Amino acid sequence: xxxxxxxxxxxxxxxxxxxxxxxxxxxxxxxxxxxGRKVLPIVEGVVLVAAxxxxxxxxxxxxxxxTRVIILALFALSFDLVWGYAGIMSFGQxxxxxxxxxxxxxxxRDLDITNIFLVLPAGTVIGLTFSLLLGGFLLLGxxxxxxxxxxxxxxxGSYAADRLARGWYYLGGQNGIPSISSMTLGGYExxxxxxxxxxxxxxxIVVYLLCRFLVRSQFGLALAGLRENEQRIAFxxxxxxxxxxxxxxxxxxxxxxxxxxxxxxxxxVWPNMVGVVVSTQVVLYVLFGGSGTLIGAVxxxxxxxxxxxxxxxxxRDIWPIILGLLLLLVILFRPLGLISFVLxxxxxxxxxGAKAKGSIKEKRNAP
Amino acid sequence: MANAFVAAFEILSFxxxxxxxxxxxxxxxxxxxxxxFAQGEFVLLGAYITYLAYAKGLPIWTGxxxxxxxxxxxxxxxxxxxxxxxxxxxxVAMLGTYAxxxxxxxxxxxxxxxxxxxxxxxxxxxIDIGTMHxxxxxxxxxxxxxxxxxxxxLLLSRTxxxxxxRATLENPSLARASGISTPxxxxxxxxxxSALAGLAGALIVPVFSLYADLGIRxxxxxxxAVMVGGVGSFIGPVAGAGVIGTLSAAxxxxxxxxxxxxxxxVLAIAFIKFRPQGLxxxxxx
Numbered sequence: 001x002x003x004x005x006x007x008x009x010x011x012x013x014x015x016x017x018x019x020x021x022x023x024x025x026x027x028x029x030x031x032x033x034x035x036g037r038k039v040l041p042i043v044e045g046v047v048l049v050a051a052x053x054x055x056x057x058x059x060x061x062x063x064x065x066x067t068r069v070i071i072l073a074l075f076a077l078s079f080d081l082v083w084g085y086a087g088i089m090s091f092g093q094x095x096x097x098x099x100x101x102x103x104x105x106x107x108x109r110d111l112d113i114t115n116i117f118l119v120l121p122a123g124t125v126i127g128l129t130f131s132l133l134l135g136g137f138l139l140l141g142x143x144x145x146x147x148x149x150x151x152x153x154x155x156x157g158s159y160a161a162d163r164l165a166r167g168w169y170y171l172g173g174q175n176g177i178p179s180i181s182s183m184t185l186g187g188y189e190x191x192x193x194x195x196x197x198x199x200x201x202x203x204x205i206v207v208y209l210l211c212r213f214l215v216r217s218q219f220g221l222a223l224a225g226l227r228e229n230e231q232r233i234a235f236x237x238x239x240x241x242x243x244x245x246x247x248x249x250x251x252x253x254x255x256x257x258x259x260x261x262x263x264x265x266x267x268x269v270w271p272n273m274v275g276v277v278v279s280t281q282v283v284l285y286v287l288f289g290g291s292g293t294l295i296g297a298v299x300x301x302x303x304x305x306x307x308x309x310x311x312x313x314x315x316r317d318i319w320p321i322i323l324g325l326l327l328l329l330v331i332l333f334r335p336l337g338l339i340s341f342v343l344x345x346x347x348x349x350x351x352x353g354a355k356a357k358g359s360i361k362e363k364r365n366a367p
Numbered sequence: 368m369a370n371a372f373v374a375a376f377e378i379l380s381f382x383x384x385x386x387x388x389x390x391x392x393x394x395x396x397x398x399x400x401x402x403x404f405a406q407g408e409f410v411l412l413g414a415y416i417t418y419l420a421y422a423k424g425l426p427i428w429t430g431x432x433x434x435x436x437x438x439x440x441x442x443x444x445x446x447x448x449x450x451x452x453x454x455x456x457x458x459v460a461m462l463g464t465y466a467x468x469x470x471x472x473x474x475x476x477x478x479x480x481x482x483x484x485x486x487x488x489x490x491x492x493x494i495d496i497g498t499m500h501x502x503x504x505x506x507x508x509x510x511x512x513x514x515x516x517x518x519x520x521l522l523l524s525r526t527x528x529x530x531x532x533r534a535t536l537e538n539p540s541l542a543r544a545s546g547i548s549t550p551x552x553x554x555x556x557x558x559x560x561s562a563l564a565g566l567a568g569a570l571i572v573p574v575f576s577l578y579a580d581l582g583i584r585x586x587x588x589x590x591x592a593v594m595v596g597g598v599g600s601f602i603g604p605v606a607g608a609g610v611i612g613t614l615s616a617a618x619x620x621x622x623x624x625x626x627x628x629x630x631x632x633v634l635a636i637a638f639i640k641f642r643p644q645g646l647x648x649x650x651x652x
Contacts, residue, residue: 089458089461091461137636137640138636138640141640143643145640145643146643147457147458148402148457148594149594149639149640149643151458151461152402152590152591152594153636153639153640155587155590156587156590156591156632156635156636157632157636159587159632160628160629160632160633163625163628163629164625164628164629166625167624167625167628168625276583276587280465283462287462317473317476317477318473318477320469320472320473320476321469321470321473321474321477323469324466324467324468324469324470324473325466325470327462327465327466327469328449328463328466328467328470331459331462331463331466332449332452332463335459
């Protein structure tokens with residue numbers, strides 16, 4: 001693969017620069033940011049500062065809530081990699097999130113393993129394994145699978161897992177597995193509160209940076225190409241299906257990591273966690289925030305969870321209706337999500353390496 | 368013998384229900400290329416309208432007759448306002464219809480509260496054959512399903528309307544050039560699919576009782592049935608629905624229900640993987 005990458009290195013930026021119409025359908029509303037001004041790092045910086053300062057200004061019970069949001073943001077990140085970059089509609093992302101949650105819950109319940117250096121890798125590996133199996137089955141094969149098949153296949157997988165978890169006595173059936181003991185590091189127990197928050201935030205930052213590196217590499221460029229025009233990428237000599245399966249597995253691993261953190265933070269796992277409800281929730285986060293920017297997924301998770309928490313006291317019943325309406329509006333009028341209010345189209349597509357940057361600019365600035 | 372007969376009847380009646388629900392889903396998916404995530408909520412609305420008629424003291428069958436028309440009208444309006452924008456992008460269509468479904472489902476949940484509301488069967492009692500008793504209403508559902516299936520088939524294959532519909536869906540630009548109003552045909556197709564969902568909801572509500580997640584329960588089974596049957600024709604999804612409905616009802620008789628539940632989905636997905644065109648390939652009726 002590196003060979004073919006070298007060969008097409010020059011060709012792809014020219015394509016991206018030249019054909020703005022393939023970048024994203026019906027995205028006419030993206031603001032035109034002046035060339036060279038970077039908004040993305042500013043947004044990322046603001047979010048980082050806000051996240052670091054949060055426990056200092058929030059009351060304790062809100063810090064607990066913020067921790068959950070950060071975990072869900074990590075989960076949203078995994079979906080953004082798969083959908084926002086590679087264009088694979090995974091309607092079953094919760095399968096990896098929840099199965100990892102169940103996995104670590106069983107480790108804690110049956111084997112008394114709660115060491116952070118064991119459970120988090122275990123959760124990641126569970127997510128990775130399931131996503132390799134499901135992704136390998138759905139995405140690989142002699143004939144490329146259709147988008148519809150992959151999205152409905154993942155949805156069905158998640159639904160089937162939900163039914164299995166509900167009916168399986170060993171997994172606690174409808175009630176799930178309650179009162180999971182705390183995650184430990186040596187003698188220290190991670191209970192809810194600022195330390196757990198900073199642990200989760202640290203993990204999010206590390207994973208975010210890894211993802212950022214990944215999507216800005218040649219690999220990420222090939223993925224973005226897949227999203228925009230799969231056939232063209234295949235004609236360049238990339239093994240499009242393999243790229244998809246790899247990113248699907250990476251997404252699954254991150255979802256698994258998030259799921260194991262979630263299980264220990266909440267202290268219980270229940271069938272919804274692998275099911276369609278959570279699967280669609282993560283889609284909502286990314287759609288709201290803006291797909292294909294990484295930070296958009298984080299912002300989306302924070303906004304959706306934040307508003308829902310804020311409204312749930314007084315408007316618990318109508319909140320889902322409002323959510324549906326907002327979602328519909330976003331899909332119809334802001335397909336790139338809320339972040340597209342501040343972020344230009346060019347930054348979303350991304351720039352890859354020093355040479356590529358130059359060629360995109362030249363192309364764009366040409367009359 | 369009696370047991371086997373009762374089992375066969377149960378399987379048949381559940382198969383009929385799935386076919387009824389999949390009919391509308393299949394018509395929309397095959398003819399328009401949209402997997403309508405709001406279809407389950409159209410079923411729910413049909414059920415809700417029937418319940419409303421019952422709660423207001425009207426005869427239940429008035430609700431059952433009204434449901435398909437009202438839901439069909441709603442489908443027509445939604446198509447003109449929203450669905451129309453999604454034709455080019457199947458994934459966006461899924462998300463958009465999901466949002467629509469969410470709005471409808473949560474509104475109904477707000478209206479009925481978190482309860483399970485029962486609606487009595489308009490034709491109660493049982494039919495006795497020798498020593499065996501089968502539910503009269505379930506039998507009626509089977510009969511109505513057969514009638515609706517035949518009716519849809521005749522409508523699509525034998526009438527002028529069906530011809531225009533198929534022409535529009537097969538080759539829109541040629542249909543437009545031939546003087547067919549394609550936007551109207553898309554609207555009519557979607558309304559027709561929604562009306563079938565409304566009818567399905569109205570008929571099954573006495574069997575399953577009314578609750579907000581009634582539609583969701585069948586949605587994924589419906590999708591899987593459409594894929595197994597094959598997108599692109601009328602017969603395909605119906606055949607798929609027959610297979611999925613029969614399997615989901617029959618397998619629990621021979622193995623643990625949990626395993627059966629999951630096995631149906633695994634088998635279906637594996638089948639679609641190796642035969643993407645489905646049971647019945649090709650376009651047409």
